Amino acid sequence: MSNHTHELTKGIFEDNPTFTLMLGLCPTLGVTTMVSNAIGMGFSVLFVLTCSNIMISLLRNVIPDSVRIPSYIVIIASFVTIIEMVLHAFMPALYASLGVYLPLIVVNCIILGRAEAFANKNTVFDSLLDGIGMGIGFTISLTVIAFIREVLGAGQITLFPMGSWNGIITIPGIHTWPVRVMTLAPGALLLMGFLKAAYDVLVANKAKKAKKAKTEATA
């Protein structure tokens, strides 16, 4: 696998920001009551992360080391303001349901974390790929969590309304007797615990397999 593809794909599973790095947890649990919210949040973060990564990478030789964190925060906050205004103007329903979590993208540790750990040391192109990859990884984990919570907790999947379709898929059976707690706060925390454990098992299995393949190759 070439280096560039690796920058793009590492965020999706092996360095997944939500499960490995345990960063940006507040929106992860706060907005995942509906699949549409999760996708909206994921793409907002993807946009901010990619733009701020590019910007910081461009300015990495200009920004003095001692004031780098405040500068990063201002750059990130500007992009968050842009996405906030865009959503407010064009997708008011999504804007309303994301509520306080939208401006809170500023303090989402993923973005500042990538700025500090990646964008200020790498080229613009690599930072762009890193931003997109991490953003997609974040969107996927958010969508998975929201999918499980909404299916179990409400027996439906809310997507975006298109034409005459209202965007809601109802699942017969669970819809009549949903496990209501899953859409509430405790369900999010419990599910996060189980998902983290499952993710750790998957990673451990993968590492074991890779090690086995390596020993077989040398033997």
Add this chain to the structure above:
Amino acid sequence: MSIIAILITYIFISNFILVQFLGLCPFIGVSKNSESALGMGMAVTFVTSLASVVTWSVYQYLLIPFELQYLRTVAFILIIASLVQLVELVIRKISPSLYKALGIFLPLITTNCAVLGIAIINIDEGFSCLQSFFGGLAAGLGFTLAIILMSNIRERLDLHPVRKVFADVPIAFISAGLMALAFMAFDKSLLVNLHLV
């Protein structure tokens, strides 16, 4: 809303960690022992109370007169970052013992969702200056309560056999979920029963 109602709302009914998930990163990261949990809680309470008043004043007397409300996010995060830095300097000068207790937690607070969260909630709820102060105080106290409870649970968990798969972070989340379940007993009807609304 009366001040007592604000305190009850943000400490119990919409507890920042267990109901609104604000400040979850330090909640999981710094809750391994109760001493540092207390330090973190106190530092957060101090900063949320102070930041609530300062951000409220800046919004009312600077952003609204110049019609710059859209700069809210940028302005607030800068205020919080510089405030945290200032608090760190002042505490170091005035009380070295307090600095020793809170010092290492202060830099972490800048990126704590709870601080920016309460600043934005104060504005969205249309609180007055005094209400904002108590909003900040209550948010911090709610955070402290949750993180201290959590650290005690985790200290006890150390003494019990937990399956390796669930050790550390996953079991912490599950304990937090069970705690959140208990906190669901507090809801809006509490305010009604206490004749506060």
